[in-house]
Amino acid sequence: MASSRKMVEFFYDIVSPYSWMAFEVLCRYKNVWNIDLKFKPAYLGGVMHGSGNRPPGMVPNKFHYMTKDLERVSGYFGVPLYPPSDVFEAMFEKGTLNAMRFVTAVAEKEKEGDVLVERVSRELWKRIWSTDQDVTQPASLTEAGLKAGLSANEVEELLILSKSQQIKDKLKSVTQEALDYQSFGLPFIVCHVNGKAEVFFGSDRFELMAHRIGNYGYKPDNPY
Numbered sequence: 063m064a065s066s067r068k069m070v071e072f073f074y075d076i077v078s079p080y081s082w083m084a085f086e087v088l089c090r091y092k093n094v095w096n097i098d099l100k101f102k103p104a105y106l107g108g109v110m111h112g113s114g115n116r117p118p119g120m121v122p123n124k125f126h127y128m129t130k131d132l133e134r135v136s137g138y139f140g141v142p143l144y145p146p147s148d149v150f151e152a153m154f155e156k157g158t159l160n161a162m163r164f165v166t167a168v169a170e171k172e173k174e175g176d177v178l179v180e181r182v183s184r185e186l187w188k189r190i191w192s193t194d195q196d197v198t199q200p201a202s203l204t205e206a207g208l209k210a211g212l213s214a215n216e217v218e219e220l221l222i223l224s225k226s227q228q229i230k231d232k233l234k235s236v237t238q239e240a241l242d243y244q245s246f247g248l249p250f251i252v253c254h255v256n257g258k259a260e261v262f263f264g265s266d267r268f269e270l271m272a273h274r275i276g277n278y279g280y281k282p283d284n285p286y
């Protein structure tokens with residue numbers, strides 16, 4: 063008998079604080095909603111470029127709104143989000159290309175299963191969006207990997223893999239997949255319902271998403 067589990071693809075970049083919110087909600091709810099959740103590490107810079115969009119943080123009024131809004135959503139979702147001391151430097155100058163290549167390498171290495179991708183992504187989000195720590199240097203990625211439960215040897219191997227053409231191409235192709243679904247930002251969630259892909263942008267569409275995938279009863283809870 064064909065499985066009734068719906069497949070949900072989650073496109074994200076750890077540069078995006080709203081993606082962190084959506085990630086935690088999906089991790090909490092994947093069993094409640096009985097979904098087959100697929101992590102799709104992507105690159106927000108590429109999504110912006112490919113869609114002709116520009117980061118909302120570049121528009122001063124949006125930046126002001128987002129700063130206040132993120133404080134609210136952090137409390138609402140129960141995720142300990144504290145913006146880095148220099149948001150522009152962290153998001154736009156330093157960026158997350160190396161970090162997302164590292165996550166892509168973890169995903170490639172893990173293949174079936176996604177426990178490590180989940181843990182490594184969370185550790186990286188905590189660094190950039192909670193404890194104001196670097197995510198660009200090999201030592202930073204190593205620390206996140208070790209905290210996520212990888213061994214020192216595994217991290218070393220993944221750091222090498224993350225610099226390979228194979229991984230660079232993989233991150234590009236996943237970013238392109240999001241663009242093919244007409245993404246213009248992240249988080250971008252693609253629900254496969256009755257053979258059709260239905261897309262949602264943001265961490266504020268879960269009631270609607272739960273309604274469309276036929277699972278009711280969404281309310282955020284707090285594991286922290």
Ligand SMILES: N[C@@H](CCC(=O)N[C@@H](CS)C(=O)NCC(=O)O)C(=O)O
Binds near residue numbers: 118246
């Ligand atoms: N309303 C959404 C906002 C999500 C959002 O602003 N995402 C940013 C990255 S953190 C983005 O890609 N924005 C593109 C846009 O707003 O056009 C939410 O609450 O999650």
